[in-house]
Amino acid sequence: MSQPFSGRRAAAALVTAALLVPLSACGGNDDSKKDAGSEKSGSAAPKADLTVLAASSLTDVFKKAGAVYEKEHPGTKVDFSFAGSQELAAQVKEGAPADAVVTADTKTMDGMKVDVGTPTVIAKNRLVIATGEGNPKKIDNIGDLADSKLKVVLAASEVPVGRYGKQVLDAQKLKVKPVSQEPNVRAVLSKVELGEADAGLVYKTDAATAPKKVDAVDIPDAQNAVASYPAATLKASQHQAAAAAFVKWLSTPEAQKILQQAGFQKP
Numbered sequence: 001m002s003q004p005f006s007g008r009r010a011a012a013a014l015v016t017a018a019l020l021v022p023l024s025a026c027g028g029n030d031d032s033k034k035d036a037g038s039e040k041s042g043s044a045a046p047k048a049d050l051t052v053l054a055a056s057s058l059t060d061v062f063k064k065a066g067a068v069y070e071k072e073h074p075g076t077k078v079d080f081s082f083a084g085s086q087e088l089a090a091q092v093k094e095g096a097p098a099d100a101v102v103t104a105d106t107k108t109m110d111g112m113k114v115d116v117g118t119p120t121v122i123a124k125n126r127l128v129i130a131t132g133e134g135n136p137k138k139i140d141n142i143g144d145l146a147d148s149k150l151k152v153v154l155a156a157s158e159v160p161v162g163r164y165g166k167q168v169l170d171a172q173k174l175k176v177k178p179v180s181q182e183p184n185v186r187a188v189l190s191k192v193e194l195g196e197a198d199a200g201l202v203y204k205t206d207a208a209t210a211p212k213k214v215d216a217v218d219i220p221d222a223q224n225a226v227a228s229y230p231a232a233t234l235k236a237s238q239h240q241a242a243a244a245a246f247v248k249w250l251s252t253p254e255a256q257k258i259l260q261q262a263g264f265q266k267p
Contacts, residue, residue: 047075048242051097053088054080055104055160055229056184057125057203061262062102065255069246076242084159084184092116092234099243102231102250104185104203105160109230119230122250123264125203126224127164129217130192137198142219145199146174153188153197154178161185164225165201172223189214203227205263228267 054062059082066078083091085103092101092115101116103109109119131139137150145152154176155162162181169176179197182188189206191197193213207216231250233243249255251267260266 046239046242046245047073048099048239049077049079050099050239050242050246051079051081052246053091053096053098053101054082055085055088055102056082056186057104057161057206058082058102058229059186060209061205061259061264064262065250065258068254068258069249073245076246078246084155086158086160087183095236097236097238098234099237099239100231100233100247102229103160104227104229105163106228106230107163108160109232112232115235116232117235117244117247119232120247120251121228121267122231122255123229123259123267125205125227125229125264126221127161127168127201127219127227128204128207129219130189130200130202130207130214131198131217132192132195133213133215135215135217139199139217141217142168142172142223143174145169145176145201148177151179151196151198152176153180153182153191153200155185155188155201156181156183159184160227161188161201161203164227167225168201168219168223208263226265229264 062080066080069078070076081098085105085108088101088103089108089112092098092112101112102122104125109116129139129142129145131137139145144150154165157163157166180191182191185202185206188200189202189210192200193210204216207214231247233240233247237243256266
């Protein structure tokens with residue numbers, strides 16, 4: 001006796017369902033493999049909106065470097081927050097949302113070791129004496145800064161460039177009474193640019209950013225200090241892979257070329 005139509009339809013549905021089960025399982029495996037492949041590809045070229053805390057003296061060069069990095073890494077955006085290294089350290093300890101940090105000295109970076117990954121020195125720098133355009137006070141060497149008639153501005157002692165400056169002056173046994181002590185190197189440079197100071201100790205790269213406003217008097221290597229710039233990821237970063245990729249890129253030939261064109265020295 002033949003089955004009723006409704007019975008035949010139910011049986012057919014059961015057979016169809018049975019056939020679809022393995023097909024769905026196979027499809028699920030393919031999707032998993034596709035997702036895994038995407039994740040693997042993403043890890044090779046991580047994309048993220050990064051926030052990098054950087055020393056004030058890196059302001060101009062990092063803006064250029066960041067633009068190059070973004071062009072080479074579509075989907076990644078790099079935002080910089082510039083300040084004195086001591087301010088950056090305070091921000092990190094307060095839990096500021098950021099992904100990497102670059103300071104102008106190893107001492108400040110060492111003070112953040114519980115908050116950062118392994119640092120890598122990406123560049124070095126030296127001090128110069130910044131004077132008004134044309135050097136109107138005829139400052140020739142570091143010893144001239146001890147002249148009480150000169151208005152000299154320095155960075156505060158807790159700022160890397162301030163410590164380097166003190167190191168240079170102490171080594172020459174010079175006593176200099178600054179008219180002000182500034183929170184970062186750009187503030188020192190600004191005082192000289194505006195004519196509020198006759199001279200100031202800044203990094204060579206900072207003086208180079210204002211060639212029409214200040215002159216730079218070189219300090220011999222034997223009397224100078226070497227500033228090191230370490231870079232590191234922040235352990236609290238939500239974009240560890242992307243942050244690590246950016247920090248690593250700073251040591252590549254392309255990034256090093258940008259830094260050295262701005263006057264920074266090899267690490």
